[in-house]
Amino acid sequence: MALYSTDAGGALLAHALHSQVCMHADFGGVVPELASRDHIRRLVPLLRQVLANSACSVTDLDAIAYTQGPGLAGALLVGAAFAEALATALGVPTVPVHHLEGHLLSPLLSSKPPRFPFVALLVSGGHSQLMRVTGVGEYELLGETLDDAAGEAFDKTAKLLGLGYPGGPALAALADTGRPGQVKLPRPMLQTPDLDFSFSGLKTAVLVKVRELATISDQQRADIARGFQDAIVEVLVSKSLRAVKVCGLQQLVVAGGVGANRELRRQLDAHALAARIAVFYPELEFCTDNGAMIALAGALRLQAGGAGKLPGAFAVRPRWPLTGA
Template sequence: MIVLGVESSCDETGLALYDTEQGLLAHALHSQVEMHAEYGGVVPELASRDHIRRVLPLTENVLKTANKTLQDIDAIAYTQGPGLSGALLVGTSFAESLAFSLQVPTINVHHLEGHLLAPLLEANPPAFPFVALLVSGGHSQLMRVDGIGEYELLGDTLDDAAGEAFDKTAKLLGLGYPGGPALSKLAQSGKARFKLPRPLLNSGDLNFSFSGLKTAVLTLVNQHQPLDATTTADIAWEFQEAVTEILTLKCMTALRETGLDNLVVSGGVGANSKLREKLNAATKRKLCKVSYPRLEFCTDNGAMIAFAGAMRLKAMHGNGNRNYGFSVRPRWDLAELQKPAI
């Protein structure tokens, strides 16, 4: 079965073709980062309009790359939520309309399920069950994953997500938007000079909190005005150390408490090289395995949606939705998902 995947939950338009026999055939992505940078963050209305401009050309792109036609598509998977309402509506209405015209089934995919399963696109995918760290601009969660639709929340952020804290701290340091990657790059030239708190590091649970860390950075910035290049780099270094130390410790605690030895890391912050370095070392010491999606699949993309949809469709023996009505779910708890109904 060949599944077309459509991702439009926020500021990236992603399309992909996934074959349940041959694997990923093609994928294409357009990022709106440059457009939103002028405003210092995502503007929902602009995001929605840009998805409208990009979705058809990107569909044509993946079909041409895979040497396929619309008639080769067996089903269409799309992100129904969570995300920005207007952005989700673009992808959802496009997917359902195209599916209706082709008379093929649709699969509505939870955006976070796409991220959770993205590492399974790799050549040596992790086996179920595993602990998953989903860490991005909007989410910092630890999940136990026993199979498709079998997710148990182990820990969640009580306030800011890790990626959100990266972006807000980068703004405090004058690094612009999006700040996370810029902060990580700057941290490479920093050194151990300051000491920031590690919120909830020894809380006895698997929850996260990063708002206090961001506030501590603000205090540090105010104390060292005007900031020079060296001070900025040293603050960035310590901030990254604090976040990655917290994430690493919580992951190892989750593995120990669940008795599992497989860890999966996904989401935009999962691309952070310092985090990967620490997790690689920690899991090696404990004789555990850690898996990541390739860097291009850490951020939002159509490949993960096509794959998640294909896995659900396969479990349902090809029996997807055929009513072609649609709605979006801007807020959608991953724990509400269930195993695919046969």
Template structure:
């Protein structure tokens, strides 16, 4: 008999709720419905995420989103078999909202609950796509807070090959955009502006490109963007698209080259790209082209599932249960993990 898993995501500035069906017999879990509310408009006035405001908005949104998901899927709360939530990493206050609501629902319904790792949700989100991957594969996790290359041999079987030693790729996009005077959220704004610029206009550094390992560093690139912006002075506005294109090219170049090195070092023939930066058009185009030459398969989440969402949390919970990596329990005393290394999972 199949099971229905309700997933709740509240780690930062998106409130997501989704319902996934876990079928018997080892078939890939099926997404029935999902709903998402972004807080971008609210935080734009402050130039970044305000944790207290984020937490308060999650409280307002999570139950209406849950009602929407249930109605759209033609189910009721009584049909839910497991309630999953993001346990970490993320903003502590925001995580507590999702954890509290999930455990309250579990207790009220007498259903088990399951805390999920946010990055594992991103990592497994391509299994929601029309072209799901197969294990094993190399994973490039790229978001505002994380940039990691991992070897993935199965659910819960993760080995970090390299990671950022300072700013993540998403931070490099966002901070560079802020230095150019672009509005929040900066990363997508920079990418849009870059479409009309010359990626070779400015010679920006590619940190650790030839380091011999698979680690990343983007803080130096941010400093180089600041230096170039100051040099341009009053000409910055006229050259902003070129600077944006050059910045994006530097970030993408490093991500692609390191990913190809990881594939070569491990002998893997499949790569998964997940996280918010995975929606970047240039990254997809360059990685697809490079992997096509090497006959390597590339998998991504659907574009609307690249950002934080409840579907990836419900999916990760379903896959952990299916793989026997986890048991959902009727334990409603909860905690959260704002810092939680992905490779610590079993």
């Protein structure tokens, strides 16, 4: 949850996050019913926390933005119902926001933000997309994954290697101790002229490698993690830079949880420098899901001339393509 002020060029006044990772870890993945029940418990304390941290009162709120979709219906309903009820009580408008729009605009929260237009690589647990971002609300899909998302591939591969949930950061840490070039894995769709991705074959290639080995040492496991990370990073870097060139632009924004991956950042920085492309990342805390990016997206929507919505009736959109937002 976050408070964003549009005064003086815009500023994030406060933000707080309650992670449910520990709660889901015992189950090896997100349990939707537990997630939404826990959301109910957390919302009022989080609101109190951000108000206290920003020395604001609830009556200072001019509008309330919330995630309308896409995502788990139960979790979306809890957030939407809370936001609409609070806005009704305060008599202020609401701004239902697309979750991915929050990710796309999240680099604007940093001290050195990009300027429109730019290309965005959106790599999260549920999405892998390249978008042309012309302005607030002006998004063109350039390419996307045909099967698994990049974060999903990280998580599934981590599971194959016996790592816990969430797998992405654990796999990345293991890859740091792996030897480059020891395990060669395919680079799916690297050479295709489009800007699409495919990652499910990479996960299968890891499965085959693991099965080939009767026993697997810690070093071999690390080498496989390294081989996997190198393959996925090479494809993401290559297609992202191609997208920037195809659009005739000079700026690339990386958003979504996989954007926290250090090797991806290293490789992107190196290749972008050579191609004279500037790369922008959200602060690490704004890479994975957070309230600040939703507050920002709502504020920018209002600033761009949107009046917001009358509080009260609402619907959530568990499936919702961004280009239809």
